[in-house]
Amino acid sequence: MTYSTYDITIIGGGPVGIFAGLYAGLRDAKFQIIESLSELGGQVNALYPEKTLLDIPGQAAIKGRNLVSNLQSQLDTMNGDIKLNETVTDVVKDENMFNITTNKGNSKSKAIIIAVGNGAFNPRKLMADGADDFEGKQLVYTAKDIQQFKDKTVLVAGGGDSAIDQALMLEKTAKKVYLLHRRNEFRGLEHMVDLLKKSSVELITPYLIKQLKAADNDQVTVVAKKMKTDDDFKNINVDKILVNYGFISNNKDMEGWNLDLEKDHHVTKVNPTLETNIHNIYSVGDQAKYNGKQTIIATGFGEVPIAVNAIMNDLYPDNHTPIHSTQLTNN
Ligand SMILES: Cc1cc2nc3c(=O)[nH]c(=O)nc-3n(C[C@H](O)[C@H](O)[C@H](O)COP(=O)(O)OP(=O)(O)OC[C@H]3O[C@@H](n4cnc5c(N)ncnc54)[C@H](O)[C@@H]3O)c2cc1C
Structure with missing residues (x-):
């Protein structure tokens, strides 16, 4: 059987996972986002769509649902595969590739970005x-x-x-x-x-x-x-x-993965480029842990370009790493 092969697989379609998709698209990476819920947006969409967020840069005040819809519109400009209602149940490293199993099928990916937040959540x-x-x-x-x-x-x-x-x-x-x-x-x-x-x-x-x-x-x-x-x-x-x-979250799905990820209280430890202890598996957003980490959206957004660019440098070392997504001059 042949499986689709991706440069980057983003597991979790919360705000940070969506932005990771957008940024992967800007780098011309072949990417997929796998999200277990029926809609993208993670905690923002599921838990507080009506809340007005005051700490999103460039937005004086924005409702949760509008933030998600803006992120979705940005993502729609890219050509990634967005898989909803699909939960990653296993990830296995196989030489320079990862085999990803979900409740719906299999795919292969050269690199992975884990953006699962705190996993599935339920109210206390x-x-x-x-x-x-x-x-x-x-x-x-x-x-x-x-x-x-x-x-x-x-x-x-x-x-x-x-x-x-x-x-x-x-x-x-x-x-x-x-x-x-x-x-x-x-x-x-x-x-x-x-x-x-x-x-x-x-x-x-x-x-x-x-x-x-x-x-x-x-x-x-x-x-x-x-x-x-x-x-x-x-x-x-x-x-x-x-x-x-508050909420009680569970990362049971992730605990079943065939990966020996280094953890700190159920979140994944990463280095300054957001890479985990396993080469080419990165973690961003609420699921990434390092000294001084703040679990807010702005922090997760900031982590995404670091992780995606580090992956692209590793996969395609001859490609030029951009600093900005736009150019100021026409030459
Ligand atoms: C009530 C509340 C209010 C908040 N207010 C603010 C605020 O004002 N400002 C702010 O910046 N932050 C706020 N936060 C925090 C913010 O929501 C999180 O920092 C943000 O959602 C993290 O985004 P994420 O993409 O990392 O993870 P999440 O939003 O948690 O998204 C993770 C996604 O991964 C999916 N997933 C999990 N496991 C799997 C799997 N195995 N396979 C496939 N998909 C999977 C989940 O279904 C989920 O959709 C608030 C949080 C709460 C609970």
Whole structure:
């Protein structure tokens, strides 16, 4: 059987994987992106499409979904193979080539860029009596469709960046927003905490949700207990509860690969050119680990040209390495 052979295979089609495809295309590499979800966009698309991102260079403020759609439009100008609904289940090194197996077939690649983020992710669940009865209805874990909160009374639970972002985002759409957290202090960017304090979001701290009970008009009564007390309870009636206790990710698929990749707490260690301990396997974005690494999109974008150019230098040493993608003069 003959398999397609690529210069570069990008595993994972999150924002960083998409940009890796674009940059591989700019270098005329024959590339494929393999993404296990049905759409590109990774965490941005799956977890916070409605969030306004403030730390994307060149964008004063951009919604998650618009960032993904801009990246997709850029990628569409290139001729790579984009394989969706396809999960890489194994990678095997065979002399100067890698054999890649997915749930749908096989291909070969001279180099690999791992851009799997933290792997498949799931929200950390609310552990409160009755929570199961409301899950997927009044109780949700992502704010994918903001219209579901329109003119509703919403309680956001959590104390990190994304809980604050979501509370501020919903303030514009919902009738009333509560933010409940088990501590008095929030773990968000100072700027966002300032915005929160000036907003109309009502803070309920330090409280922990103990129980959810059905109330009239399809509402839910959130029973919350004040921390370090035995009998100081508060009942809040709401239409929707948006829990943001973070995500538990799993890289089980990757752990099955036939590669001896050096890891640090489930992320792949890389050198300054983003190469792993295996020659011509690179890692970028949230899955790449080095001293001082920050897992944000801007960091991942910056890693991509370093990795792609290092690969192209290795595969085609006689080719000229570009510094800019455009030229300033016509000569
Ligand atoms: C709630 C929240 C808010 C955030 N806010 C910001 C922000 O404001 N600014 C910012 O810069 N960053 C933010 N981040 C972080 C940002 O989302 C990540 O840094 C970014 O998504 C990393 O991109 P990535 O492409 O490396 O990985 P991901 O976005 O995780 O994408 C990885 C992709 O790989 C796919 N994949 C995994 N395993 C396989 C496999 N075996 N085969 C095929 N495909 C696979 C996954 O399905 C996924 O689509 C936020 C994160 C969260 C959770």
